[in-house]
Amino acid sequence: xxxxxxxxxxxxxxxxxTVAFNCTYSNSASQSFFWYRQDCRKEPKLLMSVYSSGNEDxxxxxxxNRASQYISLLIRDSKLSDSATYLCVVNMxxxxxxxxxxxxxxxLVKP
Amino acid sequence: xxxxxxxxxxxxxxxxxxxxxxxAQDMNHEYMYWYRQDPxxxxxxxxxxxxxxxxxxxxxxxxxxxxxxxKQNFLLGLESAAPSQTSVYFCASSYxxxxxxxxxxxxxxxxxxLVL
Numbered sequence: 001x002x003x004x005x006x007x008x009x010x011x012x013x014x015x016x017x018t019v020a021f022n023c024t025y026s027n028s029a030s031q032s033f034f035w036y037r038q039d040c041r042k043e044p045k046l047l048m049s050v051y052s053s054g055n056e057d058x059x060x061x062x063x064x065n066r067a068s069q070y071i072s073l074l075i076r077d078s079k080l081s082d083s084a085t086y087l088c089v090v091n092m093x094x095x096x097x098x099x100x101x102x103x104x105x106x107x108l109v110k111p
Numbered sequence: 112x113x114x115x116x117x118x119x120x121x122x123x124x125x126x127x128x129x130x131x132x133x134x135a136q137d138m139n140h141e142y143m144y145w146y147r148q149d150p151x152x153x154x155x156x157x158x159x160x161x162x163x164x165x166x167x168x169x170x171x172x173x174x175x176x177x178x179x180x181x182k183q184n185f186l187l188g189l190e191s192a193a194p195s196q197t198s199v200y201f202c203a204s205s206y207x208x209x210x211x212x213x214x215x216x217x218x219x220x221x222x223x224x225l226v227l
Contacts, residue, residue, distance in 0.1 A: 034215055095161075096159055097207065101154040
């Protein structure tokens with residue numbers, strides 16, 4: 001079993017619609033969680049950190065469910081520019097601030 | 112403030128050749144990392160460093176060496192390139208310290224390496 005698992009997609013989303021997807025992690029001792037965004041042939045960029053109480057940044061909402069060991073990302077009012085691969089990233093508490101990456105969920109927003 | 116930069120951006124090698132990838136950061140970060148990204152595999156950690164003069168192995172270290180002689184630079188070396196090392200290589204950096212707050216990593220633009 002992979003340490004961080006994501007549905008690879010693609011999620012085909014009409015412009016203006018809402019899309020949500022999850023990521024599961026295997027290590028219950030995981031310390032911190034992030035969503036990164038990666039555009040085609042570009043580097044990953046931090047989208048948002050995920051806090052225990054859940055957090056929102058504009059049209060993006062992230063949730064953490066420690067009991068079931070998953071995090072989620074919801075995108076409201078999808079824009080064409082939201083088309084990207086979304087990487088679930090977990091710090092499992094290892095020394096050196098090492099992060100474990102999921103394989104990514106591809107989202108395609110269409111007119 | 113350039114953030115994290117990588118050179119070269121693209122390189123083609125023949126099997127058995129050697130090369131060094133350079134990563135530089137101007138954010139005074141303590142920690143630096145080298146990853147490779149392959150289709151369907153996600154990012155995998157090759158080596159990392161928690162400070163000047165220190166390095167450690169990551170998930171897939173075989174065939175690679177690293178050095179961190181200066182805080183702002185982290186070099187990745189391939190002594191004898193193999194076709195299996197064809198990949199996109201990303202460097203990243205972050206602050207060190209405790210896990211009191213999430214410590215995200217900042218990535219460079221990547222180096223595309225093709226080994227024939």
